[in-house]
Each structure stands twice: as C-alpha cells, then as structure tokens.
Amino acid sequence: MLSANDPSLKTWVEVPADSDFPVQNLPFGIFKPKIGTARAGVAIGNYVLDLQEMAQLGYFDTLHLKDHAVFSQPYLNDFIALGKSACQQVRQRISELLRHDNAKLQDNYEHRRKVLLYDTEVHMQLPVKIGDYTDFYSSMEHATNVGTMFRDPANALLPNWKHLPVGYHGRSSSIVVSGTNFHRPNGQYKTPDAALPGFGPSQQLDFELEMAFVIGQSTELGEHIPVTKAEEYIFGMVLFNDWSARDIQAWEYVPLGPFLGKNFASSISPWIVTLDALEPFRVPGPVQEPQVLPYLQSSGQRNYDIHLEVSILPDKGSEKVVCRSNAKYLYWNIAQQLAHHTVNGCNVTIGDVYASGTISGPKADAYGSMLELTWRGTKPLLLADGSERKFLHDHDTVIMRGFGKKDGNRIGFGEVRGKVLPAKEI
Amino acid sequence: MLSANDPSLKTWVEVPADSDFPVQNLPFGIFKPKIGTARAGVAIGNYVLDLQEMAQLGYFDTLHLKDHAVFSQPYLNDFIALGKSACQQVRQRISELLRHDNAKLQDNYEHRRKVLLYDTEVHMQLPVKIGDYTDFYSSMEHATNVGTMFRDPANALLPNWKHLPVGYHGRSSSIVVSGTNFHRPNGQYKTPDAALPGFGPSQQLDFELEMAFVIGQSTELGEHIPVTKAEEYIFGMVLFNDWSARDIQAWEYVPLGPFLGKNFASSISPWIVTLDALEPFRVPGPVQEPQVLPYLQSSGQRNYDIHLEVSILPDKGSEKVVCRSNAKYLYWNIAQQLAHHTVNGCNVTIGDVYASGTISGPKADAYGSMLELTWRGTKPLLLADGSERKFLHDHDTVIMRGFGKKDGNRIGFGEVRGKVLPAKEI
Numbered sequence: 001m002l003s004a005n006d007p008s009l010k011t012w013v014e015v016p017a018d019s020d021f022p023v024q025n026l027p028f029g030i031f032k033p034k035i036g037t038a039r040a041g042v043a044i045g046n047y048v049l050d051l052q053e054m055a056q057l058g059y060f061d062t063l064h065l066k067d068h069a070v071f072s073q074p075y076l077n078d079f080i081a082l083g084k085s086a087c088q089q090v091r092q093r094i095s096e097l098l099r100h101d102n103a104k105l106q107d108n109y110e111h112r113r114k115v116l117l118y119d120t121e122v123h124m125q126l127p128v129k130i131g132d133y134t135d136f137y138s139s140m141e142h143a144t145n146v147g148t149m150f151r152d153p154a155n156a157l158l159p160n161w162k163h164l165p166v167g168y169h170g171r172s173s174s175i176v177v178s179g180t181n182f183h184r185p186n187g188q189y190k191t192p193d194a195a196l197p198g199f200g201p202s203q204q205l206d207f208e209l210e211m212a213f214v215i216g217q218s219t220e221l222g223e224h225i226p227v228t229k230a231e232e233y234i235f236g237m238v239l240f241n242d243w244s245a246r247d248i249q250a251w252e253y254v255p256l257g258p259f260l261g262k263n264f265a266s267s268i269s270p271w272i273v274t275l276d277a278l279e280p281f282r283v284p285g286p287v288q289e290p291q292v293l294p295y296l297q298s299s300g301q302r303n304y305d306i307h308l309e310v311s312i313l314p315d316k317g318s319e320k321v322v323c324r325s326n327a328k329y330l331y332w333n334i335a336q337q338l339a340h341h342t343v344n345g346c347n348v349t350i351g352d353v354y355a356s357g358t359i360s361g362p363k364a365d366a367y368g369s370m371l372e373l374t375w376r377g378t379k380p381l382l383l384a385d386g387s388e389r390k391f392l393h394d395h396d397t398v399i400m401r402g403f404g405k406k407d408g409n410r411i412g413f414g415e416v417r418g419k420v421l422p423a424k425e426i
Numbered sequence: 427m428l429s430a431n432d433p434s435l436k437t438w439v440e441v442p443a444d445s446d447f448p449v450q451n452l453p454f455g456i457f458k459p460k461i462g463t464a465r466a467g468v469a470i471g472n473y474v475l476d477l478q479e480m481a482q483l484g485y486f487d488t489l490h491l492k493d494h495a496v497f498s499q500p501y502l503n504d505f506i507a508l509g510k511s512a513c514q515q516v517r518q519r520i521s522e523l524l525r526h527d528n529a530k531l532q533d534n535y536e537h538r539r540k541v542l543l544y545d546t547e548v549h550m551q552l553p554v555k556i557g558d559y560t561d562f563y564s565s566m567e568h569a570t571n572v573g574t575m576f577r578d579p580a581n582a583l584l585p586n587w588k589h590l591p592v593g594y595h596g597r598s599s600s601i602v603v604s605g606t607n608f609h610r611p612n613g614q615y616k617t618p619d620a621a622l623p624g625f626g627p628s629q630q631l632d633f634e635l636e637m638a639f640v641i642g643q644s645t646e647l648g649e650h651i652p653v654t655k656a657e658e659y660i661f662g663m664v665l666f667n668d669w670s671a672r673d674i675q676a677w678e679y680v681p682l683g684p685f686l687g688k689n690f691a692s693s694i695s696p697w698i699v700t701l702d703a704l705e706p707f708r709v710p711g712p713v714q715e716p717q718v719l720p721y722l723q724s725s726g727q728r729n730y731d732i733h734l735e736v737s738i739l740p741d742k743g744s745e746k747v748v749c750r751s752n753a754k755y756l757y758w759n760i761a762q763q764l765a766h767h768t769v770n771g772c773n774v775t776i777g778d779v780y781a782s783g784t785i786s787g788p789k790a791d792a793y794g795s796m797l798e799l800t801w802r803g804t805k806p807l808l809l810a811d812g813s814e815r816k817f818l819h820d821h822d823t824v825i826m827r828g829f830g831k832k833d834g835n836r837i838g839f840g841e842v843r844g845k846v847l848p849a850k851e852i
Contacts, residue, residue, distance in 0.1 A: 131598060131599055132597055132598050132599050137682060158680050158681060159616075160614075160616075160623070160677055160678060160680065163614060163622075163623050164614055164623075164678060166678065166681075166682055166685075167682065167685055168594070168595070168682035168683050168685055169594070169595040169596055169597055169685065169689070170595055171558055171595055171772060172557060172558050172598075173557055173558050173647075173772070173773050173774065173775050173778075174647055174771075174772055174773055176647065182647060182648065182771070183648045183771055185770035185771055186650075186769055186770055186771075187769060187770050188586075188589060188590055188719065190585075190586075196589075196716070197586070197589050197590075197719070199719050199720075199721065221599075221600055221602065221608065221690075221691065222608065222609045222850060224612075224850070224852055245770070248770065251586055252586060252590060252592065253681070253682075253683075254584050254586065255584060255592075255679070255683070256563060256592055256593065256594035256679075256683040256684065257594050257679075257681070257682040257683020257684070258682065258683070259592075259593055259594055259595065260766070260767070260769070260770045260772065263595070263770070263772045264647075264770040264771045264772055265647065265771075290622070293614065293623070293625050294625075295625065295852055340686070341686070343612055343613060343686070343852060344611035344612055344613050344671070344674065344686045344689070344690040345600075345608070345609055345611055345612075345690045345691075345850070346597060346599070346600055346686065346689045346690055347599050347600055348599065349599050352599075424648060424650070424771070426650055426721055426769060
C-alpha cells in the first residue's frame with residue numbers, strides 16, 4: 001500500500017497543476033456548506049471533501065473509530081483527540097478512496113455529488129477551538145532587525161535570545177480565520193517629541209508573516225515534552241498573520257510585553273496541513289552556536305523548507321508581492337519551542353496554537369513585516385498601482401501564501417487573507 | 427422585599443460569627459459531591475447549597491430561567507450566560523429561601539438534607555472554563571517597588587505606567603483551583619556573574635497577592651466597553667495567586683514579557699463573589715495625576731475596600747501571616763482595566779479572568795510578594811517555627827484570604843491555597 005505522501009499518487013479528482021491541495025496533502029479544516037451546520041472537511045484541488053457525509057455514507061466504517069460524531073462538530077478538536085494514529089488512518093483512507101485506480105467512490109456519482117463540494121460554495125471556519133495561543137520570536141533575522149532599529153545595532157540580539165526560544169502569551173479570542181476583516185485598532189501612542197501620549201487610530205498598522213503549529217495531544221500540569229517527542233504532540237501547521245500596531249506596541253510594551261498592539265486580531269489559514277504531509281520538506285535548521293542547554297538540543301532535520309510570500313492588495317488595484325521568505329530560516333524549531341514551553345510543567349491542550357514569530361530571511365526582500373521591509377517607514381514600499389506604503393492603509397488586504405515543493409510535488413497551505421477596515425469611533 | 431445585601435438579613439442556616447459566607451454573600455462556585463458529577467453551588471456558612479438539586483426540586487421554577495441544565499454543568503459559564511439579571515434573580519431567590527422567616531425550605535427536612543452539604547464533604551472545582559487570562563500591573567506601590575529594585579529608584583515607574591493600565595496575556599491552561607498543589611518549576615536562569623545561563627529548579631519561587639474579575643458578558647471583535655458600562659460585563663471576583671519564579675522571569679522577560687516564570691501555575695479561590703455582594707465595599711480610588719485620557723476617565727467609587735492577607739504554612743509548623751494589604755490601594759480600577767483592554771476592539775468571553783497584578787500597600791508589611799517583603803532576599807521573613815524565608819521552600823503552603831467588613835457584616839472570599847512540591851527531574 002502506497003503512503004498518502006507518495007509523489008507518484010494520482011487522483012481521479014480534477015486537481016489543477018499548481019494546486020496547494022494535491023492528493024498528497026489532504027489537510028483538515030472546518031467548513032459550513034450552503035445548507036447545514038459546520039463540519040470537518042479535507043481540501044482536494046478546488047474541492048472540499050465533506051467528512052460528515054463520508055462518515056454517514058460508511059466510508060470510514062472499516063477504521064473502527066471511537067466516534068463518528070467528531071466529523072460533525074464546529075471544531076476539529078474532538079477529531080484530533082482521537083489520537084494521531086486515528087487521524088493518520090483517516091487521512092490514509094481518504095487518500096486510498098481518491099486514487100485514480102480506486103473505483104469505490106469514483107464510480108458512485110450520487111455519493112460524489114454529496115461529498116465533493118466546490119470550495120467556492122462553502123464557508124471556511126476557524127478549524128480549532130483555541131485554548132491558549134503563544135507567539136514565539138524564533139527568527140534570528142527578524143529579532144536582529146528589530147534590535148538594530150530599536151536598540152543597538154552592535155548588540156541587536158538580547159543576551160537570552162540564543163539560549164532560549166523567547167516567546168509570550170497572546171490572545172486566543174481574537175484569532176480569526178482567513179477572510180475575516182477587522183477594524184484598524186484605536187489606542188494610545190506617544191511620538192518621541194510629544195510630552196504626553198495621544199489617542200486615536202493606529203498610524204503604524206503592520207502584518208507579521210508567521211507559521212503556527214496546532215497541538216494534537218494534551219498534557220497534564222507538571223508534564224514536560226522533550227524535544228525528541230515533541231512532534232507526537234503536534235497535529236499540523238497553518239499560516240499565521242500576527243497583525244501588529246507598532247505605535248501602540250512601542251508605547252505599551254515595557255516591561256510586560258506586547259498587548260493591545262497585537263490582540264485586536266490575528267489571522268490563520270483555514271486548512272491545517274498535517275506534519276505527515278510536510279515530511280518531504282524537512283531540512284536541517286541553522287547551526288546553533290553557542291550550544292544550547294541539553295533540554296533544547298535537537299538532532300536531525302526539524303526545520304521545514306516552506307516558501308512563504310506576502311502580497312498587499314489595495315482597495316482598487318492588483319496584488320503586489322512584497323515579501324518572499326521561507327520557514328527554513330527559523331533559528332528555533334517547533335520541537336525546541338514545545339520542549340521549552342513545557343520544561344517548567346506548563347500544560348498544553350489540543351487546539352492550542354503556537355506561532356513562530358515573524359519569519360524574516362537574510363535578504364531585504366525576505367523580511368516578514370512592513371516595519372522591516374520599509375525599515376521603520378524610511379523606505380516605503382511601491383505597490384502595483386504606483387502608491388506607496390510605509391504601513392497599511394485602510395481597505396488594504398494582506399494575503400499570505402505558503403507551500404513546499406519537491407520532486408514536482410507541491411504541498412501548500414492555501415492562503416490567509418484579511419482586510420483593514422477603518423477604525424471605529426470611540 | 428429586602429435586597430440580598432441587606433445587613434439586617436438573618437438566615438435559618440447556622441453561620442459562624444466570622445464566616446466569609448453569611449446570607450448577604452451567596453457566592454457561586456462549582457463542586458463535586460461525594461457521589462455525583464460536578465455542579466453549581468452557593469456557599470452559606472460552612473455549607474454548600476446544591477443548585478442542581480434546588481433546580482430539580484423546583485425551587486427556581488418561579489424564575490422562568492431559560493434552562494435549568496446550567497446548574498448541572500462542570501463550569502459556571504452557561505449559568506453566567508443567562509445574563510446578569512437572571513443571575514441576580516437566582517441569588518435573590520436563594521436569599522429569600524434562606525431567610526429565618528421563610529419556612530419553605532427551612533421546614534422541609536428531606537429537601538434540606540438533599541440540598542445542604544457540609545463544605546468538608548465536597549470537592550471544589552475551577553468555577554469557570556477560562557478562555558483568556560490577562561494579568562494587569564495596577565498597584566503603584568508594587569510597580570514602584572519592582573522598578574526601584576531592578577531599575578532606578580529615581581525613575582521607578584516607567585513613562586507609560588500612569589497613562590494606561592499595563593497588562594499582559596497569561597496562560598489559561600495552568601490556572602488551578604485552590605488546594606491544587608504543583609511542582610516547583612524547572613527552567614533557565616542566569617546569575618549576574620555567570621557567563622552562561624544554568625538550568626534547574628527555580629531558586630526564587632514567589633507568590634503574588636492578587637484579585638481577579640470574571641467576565642459575565644461576551645463581546646464581538648471590534649466592540650469597545652466604556653468605563654461607565656464595564657461593570658455590566660463583570661460577573662464577580664476571586665482571589666488570585668500568581669505564582670512566580672523570579673530567577674526564570676528575570677532571564678527570559680526581555681523583550682516580550684513574563685512567560686515560563688509564570689505559566690507553571692496560577693491559583694484562584696473557588697467561590698466567585700458577585701459584584702452585587704461587593705457593593706457595600708465601594709470606595710474611591712487614588713487620585714490619578716496626571717489626568718488620564720478620556721477613554722480611561724472614571725468617576726464615582728470604583729475601588730473596593732477588601733482586606734487581603736497572605737500566610738505561609740511550612741510543612742511542619744503553623745501559619746504565619748506575612749502580608750496584610752487591601753484591594754483599595756489599586757491605582758487602576760477594574761472598569762478602567764476592561765475599558766483599556768477593549769479600546770482596540772479586543773473581544774472578551776464569559777469566563778475570562780482578569781487579574782489585578784500584585785496588590786501591595788504603602789507599608790512594608792503590605793507588600794504582596796516575597797520579592798518585595800524580603801526586598802529581593804535581603805531581609806528574610808521569619809516564620810512561626812523560627813525558620814527564615816527569602817523565597818518559598820519545597821512543601822511550603824501559601825494561603826491567601828480576603829474579606830470586606832462594614833456595619834458588622836463580613837463578605838469574604840474564603841481562601842486560595844497551594845503547596846509547593848519538589849521539582850520533577852528533567
């Protein structure tokens with residue numbers, strides 16, 4: 001039996017050549033059909049496979065899952081809670097049913113009509129109920145850029161940065177799914193020459209290009225997840241836009257970290273790509289020097305070669321790609337992040353989201369935020385319509401995309417997009 | 427009809443003279459009886475009133491609540507979601523049924539046996555499912571002490587401190603109910619003279635004396651809660667111990683704030699005292715100078731005169747009160763905290779917990795953490811058994827208590843306690 005990842009697999013479903021969702025991907029998400037309640041689905045080409053219908057039609061009967069109701073929930077948490085092995089069996093089963101030489105579903109047109117929906121006819125939802133959300137700061141290029149701009153170019157990285165994956169707790173309630181627009185945040189900020197802080201809509205609204213992993217197995221308070229076991233606790237990954245109001249953030253963040261400069265909205269892509277599907281894209285991470293403490297030591301290929309890009313789409317105009325980066329640049333890998341997060345006994349819960357922090361690359365066009373791309377507004381970006389941007393304008397849409405490509409196969413994340421609406425009056 | 431707060435009310439239930447839970451309090455919580463599942467209860471003297479039984483016996487029928495199942499849930503969230511008016515009606519109804527001149531429940535011994543349980547025979551649970559948890563930093567005395575020790579006595583408060591209630595996101599998953607013991611956290615820390623960070627059990631484990639409020643009404647992303655309406659969104663308050671590992675925190679916290687130094691455990695008291703029950707204890711807050719921005723301006727009495735104390739109980743020995751403080755000292759009140767938190771459109775959810783930050787008073791015995799009480803370990807505390815403490819030892823239990831007292835009536839929170847177990851081996 002070929003694995004669900006095998007590059008030679010072909011499917012009877014029509015999949016466009018450059019689709020993010022070939023039969024080797026099969027990411028999980030939650031969608032609402034035109035009629036009916038939210039349920040679990042899998043992306044294949046331009047279609048969404050309805051797992052509630054698949055279960056009800058008996059296609060998963062041979063798997064002996066504990067519970068088929070997990071496909072009819074508004075979040076994937078209960079499905080994920082079946083365990084990694086059960087989720088892998090479901091993905092493998094779907095892979096088999098979609099293969100070009102498998103007639104079972106292929107030749108049953110009534111079933112096909114029920115289970116395969118055009119992606120334009122469904123509404124994607126937040127895929128998981130998120131308990132806690134943590135944002136790391138794991139790109140050395142990003143931390144160096146920020147340290148250079150705001151502190152001291154000669155000592156851009158703070159003393160702790162190479163010893164631990166710095167992170168902070170973010171806001172779960174304001175994480176929204178791709179396509180959810182939000183209002184420019186109001187808040188306090190203080191210009192350097194002002195005696196007192198002012199109040200109003202943020203003038204320095206930014207994006208941050210990130211990826212995030214979703215927890216697949218919970219722990220009890222007091223448990224530690226070692227680096228070598230961390231991947232067993234991770235279900236999969238998404239794209240993540242950590243919208244940031246730089247002026248609010250700069251004024252509020254000492255000494256306890258970012259707060260209102262971040263928690264007005266964060267956007268995630270709707271499809272969770274499983275770690276299994278990302279296996280082909282493993283690469284070694286950067287050399288870590290000085291050597292990290294034993295509980296953080298990591299061997300093997302724990303980074304992922306995932307191309308990332310960010311576009312800005314003005315209200316009337318066309319998209320312009322303003323950043324091309326790659327997840328492989330991250331200094332701290334996801335196993336190290338999770339090992340660090342739990343070394344003190346902090347418990348994790350299925351559905352938790354752990355974001356990477358802005359993923360900047362070494363070159364100036366690989367910087368993952370406008371703060372860095374425009375170097376604090378000193379080098380405005382030129383958009384497709386000839387207009388300039390130091391930071392985001394009202395009605396700008398930001399679109400992030402990501403994919404791995406190897407041996408002619410492409411495994412993608414789709415996109416995460418969001419539009420800036422004008423600030424509300426306070 | 428007398429209000430549930432009326433100081434003249436008497437109950438037929440035996441209530442000890444100095445109880446935190448007279449008939450004027452009636453706080454809500456979740457408990458597990460010896461046999462049966464977790465459910466809602468109300469504290470009265472040394473008893474717990476079983477609201478699931480009360481509902482099933484028809485005592486709430488006249489209230490026409492949407493749903494009686496809310497009393498049979500493992501969290502209060504669904505009860506709280508009935509709305510402030512419904513919760514007030516339930517509290518008022520319970521108050522009436524418990525009054526000395528009301529025979530209905532008083533004379534029905536079979537019902538009394540079913541609904542009134544000794545508090546020693548139940549297990550208190552976390553009262554709410556917590557979505558997000560935020561910790562503020564709202565005591566000027568605490569912020570000044572910390573700034574003096576770690577930065578600059580002449581500029582102890584950072585420039586933003588008097589302009590906004592500084593806060594940060596904490597970890598929801600590791601919030602535990604009183605009585606839950608936890609292991610001393612392992613982590614990285616670096617002594618000033620060491621070249622590299624070390625790893626091991628925290629050597630500077632501390633408590634932080636705080637109070638927290640629980641959200642009673644959710645908002646949508648983009649909504650702002652003004653100061654004048656904030657109390658409508660608050661269900662009630664609890665005691666909160668924000669356990670802190672000072673050595674881990676000091677090394678990790680730049681630039682993104684506290685993380686593993688906090689998220690190994692935070693403890694809350696099991697009974698949520700409603701804002702209604704705290705009405706008699708309203709007092710004006712400190713004068714805020716310089717004047718705050720309009721969205722933070724607050725009039726009337728929005729602080730609460732609640733006596734707070736902290737005891738340390740060594741493994742073999744007796745309790746020693748090491749701190750006596752008061753919630754009235756807080757510079758930023760809860761309405762300002764919530765108005766600030768939502769001014770950027772951040773949404774709140776029923777069950778969210780918002781803690782005050784350490785509540786220190788002006789005198790040295792009113793400091794709300796060992797960091798301050800021992801002035802960074804330079805002035806050890808003397809315990810009842812003659813032993814000294816710079817920070818907490820293994821097997822130490824910390825107990826916090828709080829109550830308001832006025833016109834001979836005492837409205838209390840009970841206690842929040844937790845014991846430090848030895849670190850686990852990594």
